[in-house]
């Protein structure tokens with residue numbers, strides 16, 4: 001089933017569409033206003049970084065289409081295990097600003113401690129962001145704990161800071177300009193984890209009946225051949241799709257009692273472009289609550305195999 005390239009959208013259009021969605025969510029869920037205000041601020045930083053990356057040059061990577069196609073055929077995400085130079089002069093200021101935004105937006109002391117650890121050199125920004133790019137959740141968590149920092153917050157802030165870069169890489173390597181052999185390898189991809197970076201989807205966005213998985217990190221969009229649990233492949237009676245709110249059949253949960261995982265799905269007029277996917281995520285936080293109340297969880301990231 002197809003890997004869906006999403007064409008870049010110009011910023012004024014993006015901000016308009018983000019504002020419209022935020023307004024609608026805020027009206028329906030006034031309790032989410034503080035979270036929406038924080039998201040608005042964080043997304044502004046990501047827009048700025050994306051614009052800086054657009055103007056600069058992405059690293060020259062020696063990843064021929066044939067090599068990437070062979071990797072995908074083995075079920076290994078394209079970027080897994082690749083040494084990729086990070087544009088630290090562009091990413092570091094954003095990382096610091098994101099800490100400030102989170103500190104002001106409710107994360108307080110925990111975010112300020114991370115900012116101090118970055119400024120004071122207790123955290124090596126290069127290795128933090130490289131670990132995030134390679135989805136090394138355990139390494140980041142252990143490093144945070146050893147330094148007395150919040151593991152969840154350190155993971156989040158690093159992920160946010162790298163996301164515009166990993167999105168740009170994904171577009172460069174696997175976007176609409178990808179060579180035909182790579183395109184067909186992408187179309188053959190039938191795993192629940194992202195073919196570009198290996199993360200699980202944040203949500204499935206359903207447009208015109210197409211259930212499209214959307215990567216929580218690089219926002220890749222892909223469909224699966226089968227309607228089954230994206231984590232374990234269960235398609236029998238243990239895999240159930242339900243709308244917790246009778247009035248809102250456009251927002252559903254896929255839950256699986258074989259592996260205990262859940263996936264949120266939401267009907268939308270169009271797929272969210274980067275970085276607006278996080279709006280679909282925040283728009284469906286009540287589905288997370290409903291799933292967790294019933295004992296379901298999102299599984300941890302897969303440990304990515306290196307190149308083999």
Ligand SMILES: [Zn+2]
Pocket residue numbers: 194195196197198199215216217218219220
């Ligand atoms: Zn991804």
Ligand SMILES: [Zn+2]
Pocket residue numbers: 229230231232233234256257258259260261
């Ligand atoms: Zn499952």
